[in-house]
Amino acid sequence: MFLFDIDTRSDHMAQFLLVEDLNTHYITEKGHVHAVENVSFNLENGESIGIAGESACGKSTLGLSIIRIIPGGKIISGKILADGESILELSEEEFDKKQRWKKISMVFQGAMNSLDPVFTVYRQLSDVLKQHGFEGDYSDTIKWAVRSVGLKEDVLQKYPHELSGGMKQRIVIAMA
Ligand SMILES: Nc1ncnc2c1ncn2[C@@H]1O[C@H](COP(=O)(O)OP(=O)(O)OP(=O)(O)O)[C@@H](O)[C@H]1O
Ligand SMILES: [Mg+2]
Incomplete structure (x- = not known):
């Protein structure tokens, strides 16, 4: 949860x-x-x-x-x-x-349903970094984030409807 x-x-x-x-x-x-x-x-x-x-x-x-x-x-x-x-x-x-979103993050209940259907996973992860003023390397950080939740990098070019429920859940954990 x-x-x-x-x-x-x-x-x-x-x-x-x-x-x-x-x-x-x-x-x-x-x-x-x-x-x-x-x-x-x-x-x-x-x-x-x-x-x-x-x-x-x-x-x-x-x-x-x-x-x-x-x-x-x-x-x-x-x-x-x-x-x-x-x-x-x-x-x-x-x-x-x-602290908030720096050291402590929360994946809200049902968060996987909040992925935007019209954007790729890569785009949605980069939007999170942009929103929080991230200044490092977007591509490296995003690849690291998806690997850290046990997904392969090819997931980045996919749209939410191409993912299973568990994969979507991992994406929002990667965002957190
Ligand atoms: N905004 C709110 N105003 C008033 N009561 C609320 C509010 N949000 C939650 N509650 C009440 O607080 C209690 C705890 O709710 P909470 O959402 O933390 O439960 P939960 O353990 O996460 O449940 P679930 O397993 O169904 O997700 C419940 O009795 C709920 O009705
Ligand atoms: Mg709950």
Whole structure:
């Protein structure tokens, strides 16, 4: 459902994502929906975690909380450390500049359906780089990104309708 892609570093810092007693609510006319309640976990460098639970138990809201994009919702309390930095204490600007889409990315639920049918995979990946002001080598970076999700470079000239569901999902992970 989601992916946190935080730079791995070669120094000794082992912990790269810590979530502690996180509470996120949606504030509605009928009151607070306690979507995330007292969630804590700790990931070390190189580890990954899968979170399973019944529909509506708050998995997406947990991901949205970590990337601080919670439409209609609010983090009520808790702590999130990403690569040692307390991200809930950063201003929106600082978080954008240092963390969001730089060190932490999210693949939204159903994101593979948001690929544009009229553009090739290459074009859509290059649009992401352009959007974020990337200044390196587009071709090398894009080839590296698709290889990193286990796809071959020939996928780059294809259109979304030529890909399987899993391949589309990998493309959006490569974008993240
Ligand atoms: N914008 C919103 N306003 C009010 N309540 C919301 C909003 N978004 C989600 N919720 C509620 O928050 C709870 C958690 O929703 P969330 O989307 O995080 O669940 P989920 O575990 O990702 O479910 P699924 O497995 O179906 O994707 C649900 O009760 C949902 O109705
Ligand atoms: Mg969900």
